Amino acid sequence: MSIDLGAKYVWHNGEFVAWDDARVHVMTNALHYGTGVFEGIRAYYNGNQLYIFRLREHVARLLNSIKLYGFGIDYGSEELSKAIKDTLIKNGFRADLYIRPLAIKGLGPIGLDVRKLKTEVFIIAMPYGKYFEKEGIEVIVSSWRRLSGQTVPILAKVTGHYVNSVLAKLEALNRGFDDAILLNEQGRVCEGSGENIMAVKDGIIITPPLSAGILDGITRRSLMEVAGDAGFRIVERDMERSELYTADELFFVGTAAEITPILKVDGRTVGSGNVGPVASKLKILFTDVVKGRVDKYRKWLDPVW
Ligand SMILES: Cc1ncc(COP(=O)(O)O)c(C=O)c1O
Incomplete structure (x- = not known):
């Protein structure tokens, strides 16, 4: 059983294994209890150079996720950053990519005592285009609430936390929408x-x-800086649900989604119902940044070779 996603090798604990051999045993603890942490990183190819976007920040967040759960990991940020670059080189990629570092609690007996279990580290990378096929999407406000920071350390990007996301996503898809907004x-x-x-x-x-309980998104932080420099005023504050329905524009921001305009919420049209001027402008600016065309933000890009 395998899936072809356009990659040949996966990095596993310091070695490269063939894509089809990147497997785990059914007694891998993370499969049972969601005891894994992960990242989602993009790399952009500009026809000349392959740049990883904010590699340092993603690796730092991965290590913070490990720390928040006390899982332990055999590799530091330098080693992980090098391993990520090596994975892209080994695969010979010349395309825009999605990179998925994954650190999971490995083989063990039934039970929740993960202290003695090895943290298995995988780095997976593949050519990748758009997360959403459409230019603008239609979403619902989910009937499920976001996991609270009193239940789990919400700043950690942990595999188990994502059952909450899957519930919301399935609720949206099953009702004919593209995605969901979760309230806290x-x-x-x-x-x-x-x-x-x-x-x-x-x-x-x-x-x-x-403090609203969001994931500390790297795209969000980056865009706040880019938008601020471009003269936009940005305010971080709690938002009422009703503001979703009266906004002039709404958009999702994230590594996978990049900047994705939301055209309808719960069947109600957002603003004009078209992609708005702010989202359009930010999309252009952000593309320039990730493709290495803006000197000021070249520091956010790690060349692979
Ligand atoms: C729940 C959630 N919120 C926000 C984000 C966006 O974060 P980033 O921009 O770092 O990808 C992600 C993606 O990782 C996510 O899974």
Whole structure:
């Protein structure tokens, strides 16, 4: 059993294994209990150079996720960053990519004592295009609330946390929509199933703060800086659900989604119902940044060779 996603090799604990051999045993603890941490990183090819976007920040978040659960890992940030670059080189990629570092609690007996279990590290990478096929999407407000920071350390990007996202995503898809916005337990706007959210009202960009229980998105932070430099006013503050329906623009931001305009929420048209001017402008700026065309932000790009 395998799946062809256009990659030949996977990095596993310091060695390369053939794509079809990148397997785990059924007694891998993470399969049973969601005890894994992961990252989603993009690399962009500009016809000349392959750049990894904000590699350092993604590796730092992965190590923070490990720390928040006390899982332990045999590799530090330098080793992981090098392993990620080596994986892209070994595969000979010349395309835009998605990179998925995955660190999971490995083989063990039944039970929740993961202290003695090895943390198995995989680095998977593959050519990748758009996460959403459409230019603008239609979403619902999920009936499920985002996992709260009192239940799990929400800043950790942990495989087990994503059952919450899968519930919201399936609810949306099964009702004929593209994705879902989750509210937090206070009923305020939190984020998408795998994206942060930004709204525009009267020319001001609004995005929920970390205290709303969001994942500390690297795209969100990057865009806040890029938009600020481009003269936009950005406010981090709690957002009421009703603001979703009265916003001039709404868009998801994230590594996979990049900047994805939301054209309808719960069947109600957002703004004009078309991709708005702020999202359009940010998309152009962001593409320039990730393709290495803006000197100021070249520091966010790690050349692979
Ligand atoms: C729940 C959730 N929120 C937000 C994001 C966006 O974060 P980033 O921009 O770092 O990809 C992601 C993606 O990783 C996510 O899974």
